[in-house]
Amino acid sequence: MGYKSVVMTLSVCFAFFGLGFSLNSGTVLAAQPNQTFEDEAVPLDLTVILERAYLDGEVSEEKVRETVWSLEDFWLRYDQWQCISIDGDTVVFKQYVDDISPLLKANGYFGLSEDGVLTIFNGRPDRSQIIQSFFQLDVGRLESRKHQELLKGIPIKTKDQYEQVIEAFKPYTRVEKQKN
Missing domain, CATH: 3.10.20.420 (Bypass-of-forespore C, N-terminal domain)
Incomplete structure (x- = not known):
């Protein structure tokens, strides 16, 4: 400037x-x-x-x-x-x-909340607080390997990885059926 x-x-x-x-x-x-x-x-x-x-x-x-x-x-x-x-x-x-926070880089993990929402946790998903939630996943449509990765927790180290994980799980978004 x-x-x-x-x-x-x-x-x-x-x-x-x-x-x-x-x-x-x-x-x-x-x-x-x-x-x-x-x-x-x-x-x-x-x-x-x-x-x-x-x-x-x-x-x-x-x-x-x-x-x-x-x-x-x-x-x-x-x-x-x-x-x-x-x-x-x-x-x-x-x-x-234009980057993810130092908190996410140090201790952020993608995982599943108890109700099946793609979520970022401060630490591993099984014993940590929620930082951010995204969208409901249709867990039944997930490949077992991807489901296990989310249960274990996917560490977040870079902006690219953050964006790739979100994009990778978007196709599994749960769509509620409209009642007539």
């Missing part, structure tokens, strides 16, 4: 939320992208919340403290993020990650 885009993003974000930042001295900082605090010798202390939303629906949150001397530098640092809100000395950014 170029300089003009960053300046435009900053302007739009501030215009959208209609506010500036309050400084410790009680003065209000207007939304000026090239503003620096070197003249005042008072940096802006912000809490920055970084939300990452993953393909599997998991959202992680990281909270960092920032000392800002230049709004331009601040916005450039987060140019790959979407500004969600600005409230006092807290700025919330969100980023959509």
Whole structure:
């Protein structure tokens, strides 16, 4: 993203939320992208919340403290993020990650819930909590090998594997018959 885009993003974000930042001295900082605090010798202390939303629906949150001397530098640092809100000395950014979450990579398993729904578990399916559920499977149509894999648990290590497993089991989706 170029300089003009960053300046435009900053302007739009501030215009959208209609506010500036309050400084410790009680003065209000207007939304000026090239503003620096070197003249005042008072940096802006912000809490920055970084939300990452993953393909599997998991959202992680990281909270960092920032000392800002230049709004331009601040916005450039987060140019790959979407500004969600600005409230006092807290700025919330969100980023959509085209990948599965670290939780799934570390401990996610596809399996079957008790009622036959394709499900992701935090750990092996027989003794773990449900992370995400997908669709009801017609277990009677499953090959015995695939059924056993799901009962044992299929580990999830990559985005491609996550998508392949979902696609592989879609043909076994249970279709309820319509009553006349």
